[in-house]
Amino acid sequence: MPLIVQKFGGTSVADSQKILAAARKAVRAQQEGNQVVMVVSAMGHNTDLLVDLAAQITDQPPAREMDMLLSTGEQVSVALMAMAIHSLGHEAISLTGAQIGIKTDSTHTKARIQSISTERMRQALDAGKIVIAAGFQGIDEDFNITTLGRGGSDTTAVALAAVLQADACEIYTDVDGVYTTDPRVLPEARHVKRVSYDEMLELASLGAGVMHNRSIEFAKKFSVPIHVRTSFSDVPGTMITALPEAPDQPVGGAALAKNEARVTIRGVPDKPGTSLAIFSKIAERAISVDMIVQDVGADGIADLSFTVLKDDLRATLAAAEEARAELGAEGVVHDDEVAKVSVVGLGMANQTGVAERMFRALADAGVNILMITTSEIKISVLVARSQAPAALKAVHQAFGLDKAPASATGASPATSVKTPRGDAVAIVSRLQKMEELSIDDIALDESQARLTVGVVPDRPGVAAHIFEAVAAGGIFVDMIVQSYGRDGQAKISFTVPADQYAKGQKLLEKLAAEFQCGPISGSPKVAKLSVSGIGMRSHTQVAIRTFRCLAESGINVDLISTSEVRVNVVVDGRHGQKALACLQQAFADCR
Ligand code: ADP
Numbered sequence: 001m002p003l004i005v006q007k008f009g010g011t012s013v014a015d016s017q018k019i020l021a022a023a024r025k026a027v028r029a030q031q032e033g034n035q036v037v038m039v040v041s042a043m044g045h046n047t048d049l050l051v052d053l054a055a056q057i058t059d060q061p062p063a064r065e066m067d068m069l070l071s072t073g074e075q076v077s078v079a080l081m082a083m084a085i086h087s088l089g090h091e092a093i094s095l096t097g098a099q100i101g102i103k104t105d106s107t108h109t110k111a112r113i114q115s116i117s118t119e120r121m122r123q124a125l126d127a128g129k130i131v132i133a134a135g136f137q138g139i140d141e142d143f144n145i146t147t148l149g150r151g152g153s154d155t156t157a158v159a160l161a162a163v164l165q166a167d168a169c170e171i172y173t174d175v176d177g178v179y180t181t182d183p184r185v186l187p188e189a190r191h192v193k194r195v196s197y198d199e200m201l202e203l204a205s206l207g208a209g210v211m212h213n214r215s216i217e218f219a220k221k222f223s224v225p226i227h228v229r230t231s232f233s234d235v236p237g238t239m240i241t242a243l244p245e246a247p248d249q250p251v252g253g254a255a256l257a258k259n260e261a262r263v264t265i266r267g268v269p270d271k272p273g274t275s276l277a278i279f280s281k282i283a284e285r286a287i288s289v290d291m292i293v294q295d296v297g298a299d300g301i302a303d304l305s306f307t308v309l310k311d312d313l314r315a316t317l318a319a320a321e322e323a324r325a326e327l328g329a330e331g332v333v334h335d336d337e338v339a340k341v342s343v344v345g346l347g348m349a350n351q352t353g354v355a356e357r358m359f360r361a362l363a364d365a366g367v368n369i370l371m372i373t374t375s376e377i378k379i380s381v382l383v384a385r386s387q388a389p390a391a392l393k394a395v396h397q398a399f400g401l402d403k404a405p406a407s408a409t410g411a412s413p414a415t416s417v418k419t420p421r422g423d424a425v426a427i428v429s430r431l432q433k434m435e436e437l438s439i440d441d442i443a444l445d446e447s448q449a450r451l452t453v454g455v456v457p458d459r460p461g462v463a464a465h466i467f468e469a470v471a472a473g474g475i476f477v478d479m480i481v482q483s484y485g486r487d488g489q490a491k492i493s494f495t496v497p498a499d500q501y502a503k504g505q506k507l508l509e510k511l512a513a514e515f516q517c518g519p520i521s522g523s524p525k526v527a528k529l530s531v532s533g534i535g536m537r538s539h540t541q542v543a544i545r546t547f548r549c550l551a552e553s554g555i556n557v558d559l560i561s562t563s564e565v566r567v568n569v570v571v572d573g574r575h576g577q578k579a580l581a582c583l584q585q586a587f588a589d590c591r
Pocket residue numbers: 008009010011012041151172173174175177178179180181182183184207208209210211
C-alpha cells in the first residue's frame with residue numbers, strides 16, 4: 001500500500017477548526033488507499049510564546065530546559081490531532097519523538113538525527129491507524145528531550161518519509177508553494193512549479209524560511225520528492241526534486257536573511273592555522289558561520305570577517321575574544337545592523353555576467369555592499385539592514401524573477417514523475433548515516449589565478465564598475481570575495497583563468513588610476529580546492545577539518561567561500577597537490 005507523509009505547520013493547525021481541516025485531509029488520503037503519517041507542528045505561534053516565556057525568566061536559559069519547554073508545543077497539537085481524527089470516526093495514534101524512537105545527538109536546540117526506528121509506526125499503520133508524529137523533537141541517549149532547531153518539523157517529516165520510503169511527502173503550510181523570494185516581503189514574487197534540491201538548500205539556509213534547510217539535506221540524500229502546498233485549498237504547489245525549473249536560468253530565486261551580525265577579528269597573523277584557531281572556538285559552540293571573508297594579508301597581518309545569526313552573536317563574540325587573545329590579534333569589532341541578500345541558481349555555474357548584473361542593480365538602487373562572497377550557485381552580499389528590502393527588490397527585478405522563464409520545464413506537480421530513488425542497497429547504506437556528513441567529492445582546480453584590488457572606496461557602485469569593466473574585457477570571473485573594509489575602504493579579490501591573469505592585471509591597473517583605488521596585486525597561479533557534499537555548512541566541523549588539515553601541512557589559506565554544498569579554499573598554486581592529498585585524508589571517513 002502506498003505511504004504518504006503529510007506535515008502541517010503552525011498556521012495550518014492554529015485553531016480547532018484548522019486541526020479538524022487537517023485531520024480531514026489525512027482521512028481523505030487514507031480513504032484514497034494510502035497509509036498516512038502526519039507530522040504536526042506546535043499550534044500557531046505557540047513556540048514563540050514559549051520562547052518569550054523563558055526570556056521573561058532569564059536571558060540565558062539552559063539549552064536542555066529550552067528543549068523540555070519547546071517540545072511541549074508539538075505534544076499539544078499531536079494529541080488534539082488524534083482526537084480530531086477519532087471524532088471523524090477513524091483510528092489514529094499520537095506519538096512523541098521519543099515514542100517513535102527518533103534518536104538524536106545531545107546538541108540541545110539544534111540536535112541532529114542519528115536514527116529512527118520504524119517498527120512502532122509500521123505496526124500502527126498496519127493496524128489501519130493514522131500515525132501522528134510530533135515534529136521538531138527527538139531524544140538523546142540519556143533520554144533527554146532534544147529539538148532540531150526552529151522550523152525543524154520539516155526535517156522530521158522528510159526524515160520519516162526517508163526511513164519509511166514514503167511515496168510522497170507533502171508539506172502543508174500557509175503559502176501555496178515556493179516563490180522566487182518571500183512573498184510576504186516582496187509581493188511581486190512568483191510562484192515556481194519546481195525547484196531543485198541544491199537551489200532550495202541554498203535558499204533555505206540563506207533566509208527562505210519556507211523550508212528548514214536540514215529537511216532539504218535529507219531530501220537530497222535520500223531522494224525524497226517534496227510537495228510544498230497550502231493547507232487551505234487543494235491547488236498544486238511546488239515540487240522540490242533533483243530538477244530545476246529552468247536549467248539555463250542563471251538565477252532562480254533570491255533570499256533575504258534579515259537578522260545577521262558581522263564579526264571582524266582585526267590584525268590576525270596571516271599564517272597557517274589562524275582560521276583554525278578562530279573557527280574551532282566557534283564550532284565548539286555549534287554556531288554556523290556564513291560569509292567567511294579573509295583579507296589577503298598585507299605585511300603578514302590580515303582582517304578576518306564572518307557573519308552569524310544575530311541570535312548567536314553573544315556566544316560568537318565570546319569565542320572570537322578567546323581566539324583573539326590566543327592569536328595576539330588586534331581586536332574584535334562587530335555590527336548587528338546588517339542583512340544578507342543572496343541570489344541562487346544552478347544555471348549560474350556556467351554563465352558569465354551574473355555577478356555584475358547583481359552589483360549593478362544594487363548600485364542603481366543606492367545600496368552599498370559591505371561584503372561579498374560567491375560560490376558556484378550563489379552570490380551573497382552583506383548590506384545595512386535598513387537597505388535590505390530595497391536591495392532584495394532591486395535584484396529580484398534585475399533577474400526578471402517576477403516573470404516565468406521561457407525554458408521552464410513546467411510539469412505540474414500532479415503530473416510530475418517521482419524522482420528515481422536509486423538502488424535499495426545504496427539507500428539502506430545512506431540511511432544508516434541519517435544526518436551524518438557525507439562528502440561526494442574533493443576537487444583541485446589548478447587553472448586559476450587571483451587578482452586583488454587593494455583599496456576600494458566603500459561606496460555604492462564600485463563593485464558594479466569593477467566587474468563590468470572586467471566582463472567588458474572578456475575576462476571570466478569565478479570566485480569573488482569582498483572583505484569588510486576599514487576606514488571606509490574595502491578590498492576585492494577574485495579568481496580568473498590563469499591565462500587571463502596578465503590581461504586582467506593590466507585592466508585593473510587602468511581602472512585603479514581612474515578610480516583612485518589599488519594597489520593591484522595577485523598571484524598568477526593559485527590552487528582552488530573544493531570539498532562538496534551534503535551538510536557542508538550546518539555541520540560546523542567541515543570548515544574546521546579543512547582548516548586543520550591545511551594548517552597541519554603548513555598551507556596558508558588565501559580565500560574561503562562556503563555554501564550548503566561546498567567549501568572552497570584558494571591557496572598558493574605551489575601547494576595544490578599537497579593540499580588535495582591532505583584533504584582527501586582528512587575526509588576519508590565521510591566518503
Ligand atoms: P509553517 O509554520 O507552515 O512551517 P513557515 O512560516 O515556517 O510555515 O513557512 C512559510 C512562510 O515562509 C511563508 O508564509 C512565507 O512568508 C515564508 N517564505 C520565505 N521565503 C519564501 C519563499 N521563497 N517561498 C515561499 N514562502 C517563503
